[in-house]
Amino acid sequence: MVKVVSEKQDPDAVAKAWLADQGLDATGSSASGVKLTVGSANFPENVLLAQIYAEALKAQGADIKLKLNIGSREKYVPALKDGSVDLMPEYNGSILQYLDAKATATEPQDVFDALQKALPSNLIVLDQAEAQDSDAIVVTKETAEKYGLKSIADLAKKK
Incomplete structure (x- = not known):
């Protein structure tokens, strides 16, 4: 979080680096053909977690669309319910x-x-x-x- 909030680094780059450090960035095919929309609430910690999930899924072959900074639960819970967002860190x-x-x-x-x-x-x-x-x-x-x-x-x- 320090890198994103204090150092103003790009959440996507931080997520990719963290996944690489953890050995979780290896390309695979377990999610090949899967299409998902990953969303986030509108605060940096949640955006970073969404980026980590998205990058991990991409590394496994999934086709990922991001909807970041959706807002509060009043905004993103309906998006989960109606299927316009498939995954949210919470x-x-x-x-x-x-x-x-x-x-x-x-x-x-x-x-x-x-x-x-x-x-x-x-x-x-x-x-x-x-x-x-x-x-x-x-x-x-x-x-x-x-x-x-x-x-x-x-x-x-x-x-």
């Missing part, structure tokens, strides 16, 4: 809350299972990634030492 918890405001699952597997039930019948969730998206606060080592910060909770301490 956060399990966020899309579950969008589809089922009463959902209470919080553990990754429970969220994944609840999402399977909440999706419209014409959509599926692919296997979930092992990574998690979590909020964080980042400070320099100097600032952490100056204020004795080791966790977010330390920010609440009165000095």
Whole structure:
């Protein structure tokens, strides 16, 4: 993300480089003849993930069309439902809350299972990634030492 957001590098180039670093850029034929439209929401992290998926699928022979920066869930969920977009990177918890405001699952597997039930019948969730998206606060080592910060909770301490 740093390369895309901070260094303003092209998401497609970053995606290709990442796939090459992971050994996932080898051309194959497992997706030969498959035509897919890969979409993204309108924020850099999602665009980069969409580019990674698109490049990986291209490397396997798929014919990929991109629809990047579609917008919020209110815009791209209908596109998924009507088939004008075939694949979108998404956060399990966020899309579950969008589809089922009463959902209470919080553990990754429970969220994944609840999402399977909440999706419209014409959509599926692919296997979930092992990574998690979590909020964080980042400070320099100097600032952490100056204020004795080791966790977010330390920010609440009165000095």
